[in-house]
Every structure is written in C-alpha cells, then in structure tokens.
Amino acid sequence: MPFPAKSPLILLTAVIALIGGIVAARFLISTERVSPEPVNATWLRAPRPLPEFELLSHSGQVFNKESLAGNWSILFFGFTNCPDVCPTTLGTLNRVVGEIVARGNRQPRVVFVSVDPMRDSVEKMAAYVPYFNSGFIGLTGDLADLQTLTRELGVAVSYSPLESAVADGEQQNYTVDHSTALFLVDPDGRLNGIFGAPHITEQIVDDYLIITGQS
Amino acid sequence: MTTISLSPASLKSEYRRLFSRAGAWGFPLLLLCACTQPEAVTISDAWIREAPPGAMRLAAYLVIENKLSSTITLTGVSSESFATAQIHQTTMDDGVARMRMIDELAIEPGQLQSFNPGGMHLMLINPKVNVVAGDTIVLVLHFAKQADLTVDAQIKVGQ
Ligand SMILES: [Cu+2]
Numbered sequence: 001m002p003f004p005a006k007s008p009l010i011l012l013t014a015v016i017a018l019i020g021g022i023v024a025a026r027f028l029i030s031t032e033r034v035s036p037e038p039v040n041a042t043w044l045r046a047p048r049p050l051p052e053f054e055l056l057s058h059s060g061q062v063f064n065k066e067s068l069a070g071n072w073s074i075l076f077f078g079f080t081n082c083p084d085v086c087p088t089t090l091g092t093l094n095r096v097v098g099e100i101v102a103r104g105n106r107q108p109r110v111v112f113v114s115v116d117p118m119r120d121s122v123e124k125m126a127a128y129v130p131y132f133n134s135g136f137i138g139l140t141g142d143l144a145d146l147q148t149l150t151r152e153l154g155v156a157v158s159y160s161p162l163e164s165a166v167a168d169g170e171q172q173n174y175t176v177d178h179s180t181a182l183f184l185v186d187p188d189g190r191l192n193g194i195f196g197a198p199h200i201t202e203q204i205v206d207d208y209l210i211i212t213g214q215s
Numbered sequence: 216m217t218t219i220s221l222s223p224a225s226l227k228s229e230y231r232r233l234f235s236r237a238g239a240w241g242f243p244l245l246l247l248c249a250c251t252q253p254e255a256v257t258i259s260d261a262w263i264r265e266a267p268p269g270a271m272r273l274a275a276y277l278v279i280e281n282k283l284s285s286t287i288t289l290t291g292v293s294s295e296s297f298a299t300a301q302i303h304q305t306t307m308d309d310g311v312a313r314m315r316m317i318d319e320l321a322i323e324p325g326q327l328q329s330f331n332p333g334g335m336h337l338m339l340i341n342p343k344v345n346v347v348a349g350d351t352i353v354l355v356l357h358f359a360k361q362a363d364l365t366v367d368a369q370i371k372v373g374q
Contacts, residue, residue, distance in 0.1 A: 080267075083274035083339075084305050085312040087264055088332045091373050124269055131267035156311045162301070173340075177313045196310055198333075 040195065041207035047190035053148045055113070058125035058138035063111075068189045072212050073109040075183040077155050079116035079176050080128045089180060090132040092199045097133065099205045105214045107135060113149065114140040115157045115178045153191065155179045184211060255282045256322075256361070261354065261368035263339065264332075266346040273346060274303075274336035275354060275368050278329050281322040288359040289320040289328075296352045298341035305333055314338075319359065332373070348372050 037043070050065055057063040076093065078086035090112065097107050112129050114120035117140045120128075129138030150157050158177045182204070184193035193211045195204050209215055261277035281287050292300040301316045316338070322328045330336050337354065346352070351367040358364070 080270060081272045082314070083264065083270070083272040084303070084314060084332055084336050087267070087274075087373050127269035128267045160313075160315075162314075162316055175314045177311055179310050180307070180312045181310055197307060197312075 036210055038193065038207035038210050040200075040203045041184070041211065042194040042196070043207075043211050044192055044194075047186060047188075047192045049188075049190045050185060051148050051152045053145050055139040055141035055145055055149075056122050058122060058129050058140075060122050060126075063137070063139055065189045068109075068185055068187070070187055071106065071109045072187060072208075073111055073185040074195075074208075075111045075113060075153075075185060076180075077113045077115050077150065077157070077178050078180075079114050079178070080120050080124050081116065082176070085180060087132070089182075089199055090129075090136070092201055092204070093136070093182075094133045095201045096204045096208070097135070099201060100208060103205070103209070103215075105209065108208070108212075110136045112136060112138045113146070114138065115146065115150065115155070116176050117141055117143055117146055153183055155181070184208065186212075256280070256287055256358075256364060257282065258356065258364055258366045261366045262371045263346060263352055263368045264373040265348040265370050266342065270346075271341050273297075273339040273342065274332070275300075275339055275352075276330045276332065276336055277354075277366065277368065278327060279322055279356070280327045281324055284324050286321050286323050287361055289322065289356060290318070290359050291357040292337045293355050293357065294339060294352060296342060296344045296346075297339045298343065300340060300354070301338045302335070303338040304335050307333070346370055 050068070052065050054062060054064045057067075074093065074096075076089060078089065080086070093110050097110060101107050110133065112125075114125060120138075120140045122140060125138030125140050129136050147157075149155075156177070156179045159174050160177055161174045180197045180199070182195040182199065183191055184195065186192045193207070195207065257280045259278045259280070261275065263273055263275045266273050275292075279289065289302065292302060294300055302318075302320060304315055304317050306313050306315070320328065320335075328335075344352070348370050350370045352370060354366050354368050356364045356366065
C-alpha cells in the first residue's frame, strides 16, 4: 500500500501551502485596505446619483438636485408633528455637526425633508427647522416630488390615522410612519452612505469623516 | 427665624426648645413616612421637550412606580395647557419609526414604567400656552379604579 507511506509528506506539503496562503492573504488584504471601514454606516463604494427633484426650502426658495452642490449633505426625513423621534434625531444632528466642526472640518449641510407636505407648509418648516440649528435646511413641496426622492432612497413612508378624534376641530389627526435613516450625499448629488438607527453622535461623526475622507 | 443668644444660661434652654420643637414635628413626619411610602404610586422625572416654534405636538416623559400590591392601569392623561393628550408608544421596526396611541397601560406591583424618548411618551396635542424651557406644566394622569395623580413636568431642551 503506497498511499499511507506517502501521506505524511502530502500532509506536510498541504499544511505548508495552507499557512503560506493565509500569510499571503493577510498581507494582501492588509496592504489593500488603506482606508478604515465605517463603524456602523453603510458605505456605497459606487455612489448612486440622486434623481432630479424640486422642492421648496424653508426660506421659500427652490431646492433641487443642483442645490446639493458645493458641500456634503446629510438628509433626514420626518415631519413637524412628530414629537418624539424627529426632535431627538434633529438634536443628535445638531451635536453631530458641532462635533464635525470641533474636529476642524467644514460643517455639512443638514437637510430635513418633510414626509408630511400636506401639513408642513414652508412657514411651518421655517419656524421648526432652524430651532435645532440655524444652518439646517427644511424642505417641503409636492407629494409627487417628495416621492421621487423617497422612492429612490428607499425611504418608507406611510400615513396612519391616530385614534380618537382631537376635540378642537383639527381633523388631520394622523401620524406618519417613516424611515429614520440618515443619507449622506456628496457635493455631486450622489448617495455615498446611509446611517441606520440608533443614531449615536460619535459613531455618525467617525463614519462621516471616514466616508468623506476627512479626519 | 430662631435666634440663639450666646449667654451660656439661655443656651441650654434654647437647645431644649429646639429639641422639643423638632420632636413635635418629627413624630407626625415619621408617621406620614411610614404610612404613605410603601403603599403608593409615585411619578418622578416628569419633563416635556421644549417645543420648536409652531409645534402642535409635544411629548412628555416620566417614570411611574407602582409601589402598591396590586396592578394599576393608566387610562389617560390630560392637561389644562393642551387641547388633548394621549398615551403613545414609538416602535422601531426595520428602521421605520411608528407612533401609535395605546388605550391603557397596566403597571404591575413593584414595576417601574419609564416613558423615554424613542419608547413611550405622553403625546400633548395643540398647546394653549408657550412651551418654553424653564417653565413647568401640570399633567394629570388618570387611572382605572384609582385617584388621579398630578405632576409638575419641567420643560427642558431635549437631549
Ligand atoms: Cu406621539
């Protein structure tokens, strides 16, 4: 039986080859990965251009895809009748931009897009959004334009009535279920990254700086 | 209010007076503590997130502790400062936030029920007053088979 006699040599060769392979792979991977990975965010290595859209900023000006030029933008979708998740997230975003600036970087553009354009007028947005940070931009407009954006970004939006009618004549007592993800858009209007919940200031700042190639 | 003169003779009597006064107050205080502390429903850390201008929906947060030996049921909330108020719960499902009204909330004996951002909140609808940090707003919690509880909620800038 020649096979058992040869097997120790074959086994030895195989083990050496395996170790060599692992070492080579480790070496190759470590030299290839020059940039660190985001902690929590999803990084789109192939940035996805946003569709053309046209909404109104809280100062009443047209805000479209071209308005995203010149700076990185963080997009967040919500509505002003949202008393829990939206103000919490906008407060977090205020701390995020503060920290980005404190680390010596340019303040990104923060855009709060209303998923409730039926109730969120330009005036409502003008009163609401700058409360969190005077640099934040609120967007509202036609539902169709909003949907162009939400569909492309995969933002889930659905309207659901809140039980028990409000006594004082306000008939539109509904709530809006919405995705809480933050979308990072580059100065060319392309989606580069997505920050999922929970939103933790330090993690968002770290990931923002990694994806945008800053420190 | 009480001044103690420094002459050694009167010092002794002043001490005695203070002592007896403390004793007179101490006894009923002790009784009060012994009777109300273990058998109660307490509400603590009540606060309302300051409203951005024009906000018609606000959230109040607090902690309810049921120190009774039986389950209590929170059935609602009201405030003179708002048109309506409701018990709400936020849930996160697959990255989507949903806010729903809940009709009532059972709190078991010994249970500490927290209302926190991203979890449960008391939804305050259509304010009749300006909701400004530093002020307080009175909230009334309604329970089934249990007296209402009133709490002063601090208005704070949200964290
Ligand atoms: Cu609510």
